[in-house]
Amino acid sequence: MGVVYVKICGLSEPEHVATAVEAGADAIGFVMTRSPRRITPERAAELAAAVPGHVLTVGVFRGEDPDAVREAALASGVRAIQLHGRHPHGDFTALKDLGLRLIRAVDAEADLRCGAFDEDLLLVDAPHAGSGQPWDWAAVRGRPTGQWLLAGGLTPANVTEAIAAADPWGVDVSSGVETSPGVKDSALIREFLREVRVVG
Numbered sequence: 001m002g003v004v005y006v007k008i009c010g011l012s013e014p015e016h017v018a019t020a021v022e023a024g025a026d027a028i029g030f031v032m033t034r035s036p037r038r039i040t041p042e043r044a045a046e047l048a049a050a051v052p053g054h055v056l057t058v059g060v061f062r063g064e065d066p067d068a069v070r071e072a073a074l075a076s077g078v079r080a081i082q083l084h085g086r087h088p089h090g091d092f093t094a095l096k097d098l099g100l101r102l103i104r105a106v107d108a109e110a111d112l113r114c115g116a117f118d119e120d121l122l123l124v125d126a127p128h129a130g131s132g133q134p135w136d137w138a139a140v141r142g143r144p145t146g147q148w149l150l151a152g153g154l155t156p157a158n159v160t161e162a163i164a165a166a167d168p169w170g171v172d173v174s175s176g177v178e179t180s181p182g183v184k185d186s187a188l189i190r191e192f193l194r195e196v197r198v199v200g
């Protein structure tokens with residue numbers, strides 16, 4: 001098994017951004033859509049300013065039109081855009097000229113070919129993003145193509161099992177490194193990364 005790419009999502013405090021970076025996260029996500037983890041583009045810009053270039057900063061959106069996504073992405077200075085829900089191909093095309101990496105976040109029933117919507121990365125998640133609910137990760141084993149992240153209900157305690165079940169290129173976590181919705185915990189962030197690095 002190769003090294004697994006790790007994205008820690010829903011960060012809102014400098015302490016947790018610093019912990020994720022120090023512990024070896026490859027990407028960190030700022031939620032700028034309706035959620036207990038929502039932050040403003042201005043807050044995301046403050047947090048992103050402290051992130052070194054080798055860590056990808058990702059703005060997370062769901063259902064907004066491409067113009068609103070473009071505006072928030074530019075104001076925050078993130079280097080990637082993650083679109084949740086069944087956004088049409090045209091929404092990805094409309095954002096392509098920004099030169100940011102595009103992540104298409106879907107559930108297991110969607111088209112699981114990474115690149116089918118001109119995205120750079122695919123994220124396969126539970127039906128309710130950010131809910132922390134585990135799902136049948138093994139059901140997608142072998143189905144996604146290209147570079148794809150597994151998400152949905154991952155925790156330090158189950159991420160090893162999830163990687164073994166689905167064999168993803170990377171993993172993404174939010175609730176599993178929190179003490180309550182929207183409240184991240186540095187010890188859990190470190191533990192999650194330690195577990196993944198042992199497997200990878």
Ligand SMILES: O=C(O)c1ccccc1NCC(=O)[C@H](O)[C@H](O)COP(=O)(O)O
Pocket residue numbers: 009010029031033034035036037060061062084125126128129130131132133151152153154172173174175176
């Ligand atoms: O985290 C949210 O609240 C959220 C809300 C709306 C759209 C996306 C959201 N999160 C995106 C993520 O990348 C999460 O890390 C992913 O859904 C996994 O969440 P969890 O099951 O809580 O680990």
